[in-house]
Structure formats: structure tokens, C-alpha cells
Amino acid sequence: MMHDLVISGARVVCPGVVSDCDIGISGGKIVTLGAGLEGAEVIDAAGLIAMPGGIDSHVHIAQPSGPGIEMADDFASATRSAACGGNTTVMPFCLPEAGQTLREAVAAYHAKAKGNCLTDVSFHLIVTSTDPVTLGQDLPALIAQGLTSFKVFMTYQGMRLSDAEILQVMDVAREQGALTMVHAENEDAIEFLRDKAERLGDTAPVHHARTRPVPVEREATHRATTLAEVAGVPVMIVHVSNGAALDEIQRAKARGVQVLAETCPQYLTLTADDLDRAGFDGAKWVCSPPPRDTAEQAAIWAGLEQGAFDVFSSDHCPFRFADPAGKDAPGARASFRNIPNGIPGVETRLPILFSEGVRKGRISLTAFAALTATNHARIYGLKDKGAIAIGKDADIVLWDPEAKRTISQDILHHGADYTPWEGFEVTGWPVRTILRGQTVVQDGAPVDSAPGVHVAREAPDVSR
Numbered sequence: 001m002m003h004d005l006v007i008s009g010a011r012v013v014c015p016g017v018v019s020d021c022d023i024g025i026s027g028g029k030i031v032t033l034g035a036g037l038e039g040a041e042v043i044d045a046a047g048l049i050a051m052p053g054g055i056d057s058h059v060h061i062a063q064p065s066g067p068g069i070e071m072a073d074d075f076a077s078a079t080r081s082a083a084c085g086g087n088t089t090v091m092p093f094c095l096p097e098a099g100q101t102l103r104e105a106v107a108a109y110h111a112k113a114k115g116n117c118l119t120d121v122s123f124h125l126i127v128t129s130t131d132p133v134t135l136g137q138d139l140p141a142l143i144a145q146g147l148t149s150f151k152v153f154m155t156y157q158g159m160r161l162s163d164a165e166i167l168q169v170m171d172v173a174r175e176q177g178a179l180t181m182v183h184a185e186n187e188d189a190i191e192f193l194r195d196k197a198e199r200l201g202d203t204a205p206v207h208h209a210r211t212r213p214v215p216v217e218r219e220a221t222h223r224a225t226t227l228a229e230v231a232g233v234p235v236m237i238v239h240v241s242n243g244a245a246l247d248e249i250q251r252a253k254a255r256g257v258q259v260l261a262e263t264c265p266q267y268l269t270l271t272a273d274d275l276d277r278a279g280f281d282g283a284k285w286v287c288s289p290p291p292r293d294t295a296e297q298a299a300i301w302a303g304l305e306q307g308a309f310d311v312f313s314s315d316h317c318p319f320r321f322a323d324p325a326g327k328d329a330p331g332a333r334a335s336f337r338n339i340p341n342g343i344p345g346v347e348t349r350l351p352i353l354f355s356e357g358v359r360k361g362r363i364s365l366t367a368f369a370a371l372t373a374t375n376h377a378r379i380y381g382l383k384d385k386g387a388i389a390i391g392k393d394a395d396i397v398l399w400d401p402e403a404k405r406t407i408s409q410d411i412l413h414h415g416a417d418y419t420p421w422e423g424f425e426v427t428g429w430p431v432r433t434i435l436r437g438q439t440v441v442q443d444g445a446p447v448d449s450a451p452g453v454h455v456a457r458e459a460p461d462v463s464r
């Protein structure tokens with residue numbers, strides 16, 4: 001059988017097993033795994049590892065972020081950066097602007113993404129309102145269109161939902177077979193600490209971390225899992241930053257609650273000390289939850305090694321540093337309160353986990369593929385994606401496991417003007433990214449096209 005494309009000679013990371021075989025691709029799908037395959041085009045991948053293309057199920061792209069504030073990435077730059085970092089699908093959130101319905105917001109995001117993407121894209125929703133139109137009409141209609149997951153916030157004035165509202169939203173998720181994702185931090189506790197810090201003149205970026213300490217996240221994690229228990233739904237706790245919050249998740253699971261958990265590179269490799277750098281520089285590391293300390297990093301690593309986490313995402317949420325529409329927003333130097341929350345990371349997520357996790361012997365290649373692609377597809381209902389297996393989309397990334405890179409703004413492709421990992425050394429780098437059989441990044445350089453499309457999803461497996 002003649003294939004459109006054969007990837008030959010790689011170590012191939014299939015679900016649960018690594019195999020030395022060729023990958024035969026036709027019509028954008030993986031159709032054969034075997035030896036000596038024939039193809040119209042053959043990629044000699046000797047010495048490389050073939051992995052399922054990364055799925056980053058937690059990114060923010062061109063998201064409204066307040067008056068005068070602009071995210072550093074549009075869909076072109078975010079997906080270019082994602083593809084160069086070995087990803088083939090990203091899952092951004094649709095957040096309604098003031099006065100916009102959820103359906104209008106989704107239409108606006110589709111318009112921004114269409115024709116501009118180097119990876120495939122599949123939207124989550126953010127639910128900030130529980131009015132009858134949102135819960136009774138928009139949410140069911142959008143879930144039916146394949147936007148089968150949404151995030152709610154327990155923090156941020158204007159975005160947070162009360163416990164009563166979260167229960168209402170979870171009830172819609174239960175009825176419609178969708179998955180609720182929760183940002184778990186206790187807003188009242190943060191506000192109490194933030195007011196106090198400002199009264200004391202503690203306004204530098206590091207106080208962002210000090211006013212969102214571990215108990216703030218631990219309590220909210222307990223509450224979120226308890227609300228899911230009461231509503232009788234599964235829940236995804238996103239961006240878990242510390243061992244105490246992870247303990248709450250494990251306790252809820254032991255009670256029989258279906259809790260899924262996500263963590264991110266910042267909680268493995270950064271600390272609150274990064275926010276304490278000289279002058280205003282710490283603003284580069286302001287994100288929520290904040291990076292903690294080395295003991296919490298160890299707790300998150302232990303969770304990853306023991307299978308306590310389902311997915312590893314970037315929470316890419318980029319703002320330029322030297323920009324009044326970014327980190328240097330009006331009032332940001334006067335108080336950390338005004339610094340936009342979020343850091344870029346869609347391009348560095350996979351190399352950091354490969355280097356720190358696989359190369360350092362903490363996790364296996366198959367665990368890496370599960371945490372960075374396969375589980376994202378299974379959990380969020382991307383039925384054609386996430387694995388090197390017959391019938392799946394040919395979304396594949398070839399890794400040079402020996403390539404050494406020093407992460408630096410100079411080598412990245414995002415729209416931000418810095419990386420929080422400047423100077424971080426990694427071993428292993430994605431050298432070729434293939435989306436549905438088409439090469440979109442070769443030798444670190446993106447091709448000049450935009451083949452990415454929006455992918456509607458099935459119901460999440462845990463919600464069916």
C-alpha cells in the first residue's frame with residue numbers, strides 16, 4: 001500500500017507502549033503502523049522520537065483583559081508559538097466582553113481564529129453569569145455545538161461566581177453532559193490580604209504571591225470538589241499549584257467524587273522568589289495561582305510521578321512586559337493589584353516537561369504523551385486526536401531527545417516580549433510538527449500557512 005506520507009525509523013510513543021515502527025499516513029490520518037512502509041513522501045526520523053502532537057487544553061488567546069489591556073498573542077502568533085513548541089491543538093477560552101452574550105462571544109472568537117491558525121483549535125467557554133439566557137439557552141446550544149467544557153472562577157471581581165451560582169452552572173453541566181473546570185482561589189480571603197498589604201505599603205509584585213497563599217487555594221479546592229459532590233458532577237480543578245490543594249483533590253476522590261486535576265510548568269520550575277526580583281521585573285512572573293516554593297514544587301512533581309494529575313497544560317496567558325497595555329499597565333507599579341495576571345508558556349510547556357520529567361527519569365515517555373496529549377483528548381472529547389494509533393488524525397511531533405537549548409526570548413515565536421524561563425536549559429526539543437499529515441514546523445521554523453481549523457468535541461468521557 002502506498003501512503004501519502006511515511007515517518008520511518010523513529011521510536012514511536014503509542015498509548016502505553018513505545019515501539020520501533022513506521023507510521024503510514026494517508027488522507028491526514030494514521031492508517032498503518034508497521035515495518036517497511038511505502039510512501040509518496042518519506043521522512044527519515046532515525047534517532048528521533050515520534051509523539052502525539054501536544055494538546056494544550058488551557059490557553060488564553062486574544063482574551064478581553066480589561067480596559068486598555070491587550071493580550072500579547074492573537075491566534076496567528078499563539079498557534080505559531082504552540083506549533084513551534086510541538087503542539088497540534090490548543091484549547092483557548094471564550095470570555096464574553098461586557099454586554100456580550102456567550103453565543104456572541106463564541107462567534108467573535110471564531111471570527112478571530114478562522115484562517116489564522118497553525119494548529120487546530122477547540123474552544124472552551126468561561127461562564128461569568130447565571131442569567132436565564134446564559135444557563136437556559138446559550139450554554140445548552142453551545143454544548144450541543146461541541147463546546148463541551150467551561151470554566152468558572154471563584155476569584156476575580158466581575159468574573160467570580162458564588163457557591164450558589166456554581167451549583168446552578170454545574171447542574172447545567174450535569175443535564176447537558178459537559179465538564180466544569182474550576183479556578184479555585186478564595187476571593188474574599190485574597191481581598192482581605194490584598195487590602196492589608198496595600199495599607200502597609202507592600203505593593204511590589206512579590207505581594208501578588210504573598211496575598212494569594214496556599215490556604216486560599218486549598219480552601220477553594222475543597223469547596224469546589226464539595227460543590228461537585230453536591231451537584232453530582234465531575235469537575236476539573238485547573239492549575240493546581242501546591243500539595244495541600246492536591247491533598248484536597250485526593251480526599252475528594254477517596255469519597256468517590258470524580259475529580260480531574262491539571263498542573264502547569266510554572267508550578268514545577270518557578271517560585272515566588274521570581275516575583276521578588278529587583279524593581280518591577282517580578283511582574284513578569286505574576287500569574288494566579290502564583291508559583292510557590294521548592295517544597296510545593298516537590299509535592300507537584302510527586303503528584304505527577306504518582307498519576308495524581310490527569311493533564312499538564314501551560315495556562316498560556318501572555319502580556320508584554322514593557323507595555324502599558326501589558327504588565328506595565330496604569331497603576332501596576334503603584335500596586336501589584338493592577339498587574340495583569342498571566343504568563344506566556346505555550347511554546348515551552350513540552351520541552352520543560354520532557355527535559356525535567358522524561359530526561360531526568362521522573363516520568364516515562366508514555367506518561368509524557370498521556371499528560372500532554374492523550375488525556376486531554378480523552379477528557380475533553382477530541383475523539384480523533386491525542387494518540388499515535390490507527391484511525392487518529394496524523395498529529396505528530398518529532399523530538400530530538402538529545403538537542404540542547406537554552407530557553408530564551410530570541411528562540412520563541414509568541415507575541416510576548418519576554419519568557420519567564422529566560423536562561424533555562426533543556427535537553428530535548430521538538431524539531432518537526434505535523435498537523436493532519438502536513439508539516440507545519442520544520443527545524444524550528446513555522447511554515448507560512450494556516451491549515452488549523454476549529455474542532456467540535458464530543459461530550460467529555462467523564463460526563464457521558
Ligand code: DUC
Pocket residue numbers: 060183238239287288289315317341342
Ligand atoms: N487564571 C487562568 O487560568 N489563567 C490566567 C489567569 C488566571 O487567573
Ligand code: ZN
Pocket residue numbers: 183238239288
Ligand atoms: Zn484560572
Ligand code: ZN
Pocket residue numbers: 058059060315316317
Ligand atoms: Zn488560565
